[in-house]
Structure formats: C-alpha cells, structure tokens
Amino acid sequence: MSQQPSRRIVIGDVHGHYEGLMTLLNTIAPGADDQVYFLGDLIDRGPQSCQVIEFVKDSPYQSLLGNHEHLLLEAFPNGQVYAPALQAWLQSGGRATVASYVDVELLVKHVEWIRTLPIYLDLGDVWLVHAGVNPELPIEQQGYAEFCWIRDQFHSSARPYFTDKTIITGHTITFTFQGVAPGAIAQGRGWLGIDTGAYHPKSGWLTALEINSQQVYQANVYTNQVRTVPLSEVTMPVEPQRRGKRQALKM
Numbered sequence: 001m002s003q004q005p006s007r008r009i010v011i012g013d014v015h016g017h018y019e020g021l022m023t024l025l026n027t028i029a030p031g032a033d034d035q036v037y038f039l040g041d042l043i044d045r046g047p048q049s050c051q052v053i054e055f056v057k058d059s060p061y062q063s064l065l066g067n068h069e070h071l072l073l074e075a076f077p078n079g080q081v082y083a084p085a086l087q088a089w090l091q092s093g094g095r096a097t098v099a100s101y102v103d104v105e106l107l108v109k110h111v112e113w114i115r116t117l118p119i120y121l122d123l124g125d126v127w128l129v130h131a132g133v134n135p136e137l138p139i140e141q142q143g144y145a146e147f148c149w150i151r152d153q154f155h156s157s158a159r160p161y162f163t164d165k166t167i168i169t170g171h172t173i174t175f176t177f178q179g180v181a182p183g184a185i186a187q188g189r190g191w192l193g194i195d196t197g198a199y200h201p202k203s204g205w206l207t208a209l210e211i212n213s214q215q216v217y218q219a220n221v222y223t224n225q226v227r228t229v230p231l232s233e234v235t236m237p238v239e240p241q242r243r244g245k246r247q248a249l250k251m
Contacts, residue, residue: 006033008211010128013039013066013170015199016046016096018055020206020221027226028208028217037121039170040066040130040148044093045199046221050100053110065117066130067148067171068093076111093199119147124165126211131171132191133161158240160190168209170195175203177238183218184236185209192235 009028014021030036042056042063043049056063072094075086090098101107120129132154133139134146146154151172161167167190174186174193182203186193196218197203204222209215214231 005212006031006035007213008123008126009034009036009208009217010126010168010194010211011036011038011208012194012196012206013041013198014046014052014206015041015068015093016043016049016052016100017198017206017221018046018048018051020046020198020204020219021052021055023221023224023226024206024208024217024219027219027228028210036061037128038063039128039168039194040064040117041068041170041195042066043072043097044068045096047096048100049097050106050110053113054106057110057113062121063117064121064128064130065114065119065144065148069114069117070144070148072097072111073114079108079111119144122165123211127162127165127167129167129169132169133167135159135161154191155188155238156240158189162190167191168211169193173197173200173203174236177236180236180238183207184234185216185231187235187237189240 009030038056038061040063042052071089071092075082075089129147131148132150134142134150134153135157169191172193172195174180174184174196175182177186180186183196183205194207194209196205196207198206198221204220205218206221208217209231215228216231216234217228219226
C-alpha cells in the first residue's frame with residue numbers, strides 16, 4: 001500500500017476566531033506528516049485570540065508574524081508598555097484580544113512567543129508572507145514594513161516578483177479587490193491572496209489552501225458552513241490596482 005504524500009496547508013488570517021479555526025481544521029483533518037502554516041494575524045477583532053495563540057503555540061504548526069502581531073509587539077517593546085503604540089493597537093482590534101485574557105502572565109508568555117515568529121517562509125515553489133513584498137526592492141532590503149504591512153505597491157505591480165515561485169499572502173481581504181466576491185481567493189501577477197475576511201460580517205469565511213492538490217478548505221465563522229472546493233473554482237483574477245480601485249477597509 002503506497003503512503004499518501006504529506007500535505008502543505010496554508011491558513012489565512014484567523015483574527016481570534018478559535019471556534020471557526022477548529023471547524024476548519026476538523027474539515028482539513030491534517031495528519032501527523034502534514035505541514036500547516038498560518039500567515040499571521042492570529043489575533044485581534046475576534047473573541048478568542050488567547051485561545052488561538054495558545055493552540056498554535058502548542059501545536060506542531062508554523063505561524064508567520066502579521067501586522068496585528070506587529071502592532072502588539074510595538075505596544076510592549078522590551079517588555080514595557082509604550083503608551084502611543086498601545087493605543088494604536090487597542091484601536092485596531094486589540095481590545096478584543098485583551099478581553100480574551102484572564103491571566104496577565106499568559107499574555108506575557110504569548111507576547112514572548114510572538115517575538116519568535118518569522119516574517120516570511122520560503123517553501124521552494126511558494127513563498128509565504130503576511131502582506132506582500134516591495135516589487136522595487138530585493139528581499140534582503142525588506143523587513144516588517146513590507147512583509148507585514150505593504151498593500152497597494154505590491155498589488156499594483158504588473159509583473160511577478162519571483163519567476164519560479166508563487167507568493168501566498170493574507171492581510172488584504174479579498175473582496176476589497178474590484179470584482180472579487182466574498183469568500184473568493186484573489187489571484188494577481190505571481191501571487192494569491194487568501195484572507196477572505198473571517199472577522200468581517202460581509203464574509204465570515206476562514207480559508208485554507210492545500211498547495212500540492214490545489215484544494216481549498218473554508219469554514220464560515222458566523223454560519224458554521226464548511227466547504228471544500230478546487231482552487232480553480234474559487235479563484236478570481238485581479239488586475240494590478242492602485243489606491244481607489246480597491247474597497248477601503250480599516251485593517
């Protein structure tokens with residue numbers, strides 16, 4: 001009997017929706033040999049950020065740093081509170097994260113774990129990053145500003161950044177692109193966007209992509225609906241777009 005090859009599963013922005021994440025993982029049913037990657041933004045906006053972090057931290061899975069984790073780290077540089085950054089984080093969804101903790105010591109432990117997260121992962125044929133890349137700069141000249149935060153400059157590029165691999169991102173909710181429906185995956189020039197807006201009431205879909213089989217798994221955090229479909233059936237192409245051609249959302 002031939003052994004099934006291991007799967008490579010990439011999960012988009014969870015934003016504190018622990019129950020939705022559990023539903024999604026139950027649908028995927030990852031095996032011991034499967035590799036699971038999170039694109040960051042595990043926290044904020046949703047009701048159970050503490051539970052999400054605790055689960056991912058104790059799992060064999062790998063997570064990237066998202067812009068919301070970056071906001072949290074800037075609020076607690078060197079373990080101390082920096083008030084201006086703290087207010088920025090709280091106003092960007094951090095209040096829900098704070099409310100999910102009943103133990104300050106656990107929050108401190110989670111912050112230290114978050115500090116260890118990478119800002120990108122190169123899997124050979126795919127390149128995982130939360131937000132994107134600056135198309136005008138080599139990788140070695142880029143950092144948090146690009147990998148965790150970039151948006152329009154990346155999406156407006158008319159050519160793929162890599163010639164031999166696809167960039168997979170979260171960060172920008174796909175329905176904010178012109179012509180892309182809620183729950184659909186956005187496809188640009190050399191990249192796929194799989195943040196389908198789990199926290200947003202217009203969507204509610206939390207998405208995972210299995211790279212090898214090109215299979216998409218989705219769970220809706222509001223309706224508990226699940227679906228498994230080929231990538232080709234839920235992918236919608238987007239043309240290079242500059243600000244004003246994409247719906248504005250506070251991210």
